[in-house]
Amino acid sequence: MYDMLYNLINVVFGFNWPTWLISLIGHAAVAAILFAVAPFQMLFLTYYERRAIARMQDRVGPNRVGPEGIFQPIADGVKMFTKEDIVPKAADRWVHLIAPCVVVAPTMFMFAVVPWGPGMVPVDLNVGLLFFFAISSISAVGLMMAGWASNNKFALLGAMRSVAQMVSYEIPAILSLLAIVMITGTLSIVSIIDAQAGLFINSVDLPGVPDWGLGWFIFTPVGFLAFFCFFIAALAEGERTPFDIPEADSEIVAGYMTEYSGMKFGLFYLAQYVLNFLLCGMTAIIFFGGWQGPGVNWLYSQAISPANPEGMWLFNVLAGVLGVFYFLAKTYFFFFVMIWIRGAYPRLRVDQLMDFGWKFLIPLTLVNMLSAAIWVGLTRWGAAEGLAFIEGWSAGVRWGVAFALTLIINLATYIMMARIYAASQAARSRLELEELRDLAAMSR
Amino acid sequence: MLANYAFIGIFFVAAVSFPLAPLVLAFLLRPKRPTPIKQSTYECGLEAMGDMRMQFKVQYYLYALAFVIFDIEVVLLYPWAVAFNQLGLYGFTAATVFLLMLFAGLVYEWRKGALEWV
Numbered sequence: 001m002y003d004m005l006y007n008l009i010n011v012v013f014g015f016n017w018p019t020w021l022i023s024l025i026g027h028a029a030v031a032a033i034l035f036a037v038a039p040f041q042m043l044f045l046t047y048y049e050r051r052a053i054a055r056m057q058d059r060v061g062p063n064r065v066g067p068e069g070i071f072q073p074i075a076d077g078v079k080m081f082t083k084e085d086i087v088p089k090a091a092d093r094w095v096h097l098i099a100p101c102v103v104v105a106p107t108m109f110m111f112a113v114v115p116w117g118p119g120m121v122p123v124d125l126n127v128g129l130l131f132f133f134a135i136s137s138i139s140a141v142g143l144m145m146a147g148w149a150s151n152n153k154f155a156l157l158g159a160m161r162s163v164a165q166m167v168s169y170e171i172p173a174i175l176s177l178l179a180i181v182m183i184t185g186t187l188s189i190v191s192i193i194d195a196q197a198g199l200f201i202n203s204v205d206l207p208g209v210p211d212w213g214l215g216w217f218i219f220t221p222v223g224f225l226a227f228f229c230f231f232i233a234a235l236a237e238g239e240r241t242p243f244d245i246p247e248a249d250s251e252i253v254a255g256y257m258t259e260y261s262g263m264k265f266g267l268f269y270l271a272q273y274v275l276n277f278l279l280c281g282m283t284a285i286i287f288f289g290g291w292q293g294p295g296v297n298w299l300y301s302q303a304i305s306p307a308n309p310e311g312m313w314l315f316n317v318l319a320g321v322l323g324v325f326y327f328l329a330k331t332y333f334f335f336f337v338m339i340w341i342r343g344a345y346p347r348l349r350v351d352q353l354m355d356f357g358w359k360f361l362i363p364l365t366l367v368n369m370l371s372a373a374i375w376v377g378l379t380r381w382g383a384a385e386g387l388a389f390i391e392g393w394s395a396g397v398r399w400g401v402a403f404a405l406t407l408i409i410n411l412a413t414y415i416m417m418a419r420i421y422a423a424s425q426a427a428r429s430r431l432e433l434e435e436l437r438d439l440a441a442m443s444r
Numbered sequence: 445m446l447a448n449y450a451f452i453g454i455f456f457v458a459a460v461s462f463p464l465a466p467l468v469l470a471f472l473l474r475p476k477r478p479t480p481i482k483q484s485t486y487e488c489g490l491e492a493m494g495d496m497r498m499q500f501k502v503q504y505y506l507y508a509l510a511f512v513i514f515d516i517e518v519v520l521l522y523p524w525a526v527a528f529n530q531l532g533l534y535g536f537t538a539a540t541v542f543l544l545m546l547f548a549g550l551v552y553e554w555r556k557g558a559l560e561w562v
Contacts, residue, residue: 020447027451031458081470089483090496101463109459112452123451130522131452151496152485164504167511174518181525258486263470267463351561354507358550358559362514366547369525373536376529386533 030122034111042273043073048332049339056343080266088151088259095149100260100267102142106135107274114281115190117291117323118300119316128189129181132282133174136237139271140166143246143256146268150259158255161350162246165236168354169243172361173233176226179365179372180217180286189285196289197297205379205402206395213292221407222372225414227287229365231334234279236357239272241342245350276338277331284330291323352425360421367413371406378402506558517546 047062047070054061062069087096113128115121125131140163147159181187184195197203198215209215217223236243247255257268284290296319303315348356379395379402381387390398485496524531524539553559 023447023451024454027454031455035458035462081466081473082475083470084475084477085470086478086482088485089480090485097467101460101467104463105459108462109455112455112459122455123448125448125452148497153487153496153498156496156498160500160504164507167515168507171511171514171518178518178521178525181522182528185526185529187522187526253486253488262474263466267466354503354559354561358507358510359554362550363547366543366550369543370540373528373539377533377536380529381532384532 027122031112034122035108038108038111038274039270041277042270043077045273045277045335046076046269047073048335052336052339053343056340077266080263083262085262085264086259090151091259092149092151095145096259097264099142099146099149100264100271102145103139103271104142104267104274106138106142107271107278110135110278113189114278115193115285115290116327117320118296119303120291120320120323121190124188124190127187129177129187129192132189133170133177136275136278137166137170139275146260147256150256152259154252154254154258155256157252158246158258161252162239162256165239165243165246165353165357168357169233169236169361172229172357172365173237175362175365176229176233176368177286179222179226179368182369182372182376183217183222189290192286193290193292196292201399205399208395211297212294213289213297214294216287216289216292218287220375221403221410222368222375223287225364225368225371225410227283229361229368230287231283231337233357233361234283235338235341236353238276238279238338240276240338242345242348243353244347245353248347276335280334280338281327281331283334284327288330289326290330291327293322293326296323296326351428355421355425359424360417364413364417368410371409374409375402375406378405503561510553510558513549514546517542 050072051061051069062072065071065075087093110132112122113125113131115124143162143166144159147155147157147162150156180192184192186192186195195202195204196215196217197211197213198206198209199212200214200219201209202215202217202220203209203211204215218227239246245251247257252258257265260268299315299319299322302312303319304310304313377385377387378390379398382391393401484491487493520542521539524535528535528539
């Protein structure tokens, strides 16, 4: 995209500006566009969620403001701006003010490494994935500040719960991504997308497979288990039902947001929806190929890019539009799945939440890393790496053996872990039942 | 590569200033009529009782400790995972030993009851 801008300014208009100036202007413009788009994205997501959840609960949802209620979120936004900002006397004024900013700033900062289409990434960092998750964990500090500064029991309880939940589910999220990183051998998000060309079989694993942009990691046993673990962890990171314990409105009012009103409350809301959008986008990027899809790679090969400076800018536009369409379609699909889960499942208890993260997801992701190692060994290695016996195998046989072996390992681990976990949960509820019986006997 | 981080810097400045704009706008637009009742701490309509910053379950602390241990191990695994393709069987064996120790730690915590929510 920056090459296109360079071409436009220096070749078409003939200004001959230096490269650094053009990329500076380009990046500033991209930052401005993204930060203007993000609030509208969030407004649309709130509308979308309210309408979808209403349908699932056999209601209509907001439908009065504008056609089909499409202007409802804008009316809500206007209300946020004009509401009085109430700060309790007992609260710590400054920390109370800074907390929403500390929550919002990292979520916006995370946009810096998210690719939207072919060649359309604000900054292609070589440690993009690490950057994304390092920044995402900063908002936990903001939540703790909010809960502590409010000086309210509900707020502090909510903050404690949300921080405990976020740190617990960060480990399975990162461990499941490490399996993918082992296969791609890079932390750059753009390279991870590029590695997902092919048709059901990755073109890196099986050279010569036709490139329809469908070689997604979800089609491998390793990627499937990683996706499963990552999406559940993402639900918990984004505080979505069934993991919305930090703001369980029937238990602790609104959690850390209890003492917030007006625009400060709006900022928390904004951060939450933008984070959910980014997590859905990350799921789409890492397991479903991001902007990869039929046609995008062919269009981009005709366009102006570092590899092909002689291309036509029309193909840049076409590839960009198609790529962004694929990316947003996948992202909105996962957001819909989040709403669907909200409509289908009740909230978990705190102990169930913690048990599920530590005793089920973490062992599963650790075993998945072993599967990823086997996958890389069987599909990429040879005598030089110490696996002389697979030297003679063809690429197809290697892929088949790797697929079967990792499928067996992952399936067996899943069944075993599910049994252990179910047994421990059953033992726990038996214990609780006995305690209740004892209490009843004592009171009688 | 260094230029990339300069642009990350641009994004950082933009991201930090992003929440300030709506806050300033809301400050100009909103009414300001505080009363003692409004400014009291919310506690289901009752007057707030006791100290808000009370003692907490020790479980939160134990989970935080376990998180720190695991997070450091994950950070050590990042460079290994990136270079895994070139490491060969030796790198695989070394990391397996490391991961087994990680796993043993998890099992130890589990058996000791550090992961129980009582």
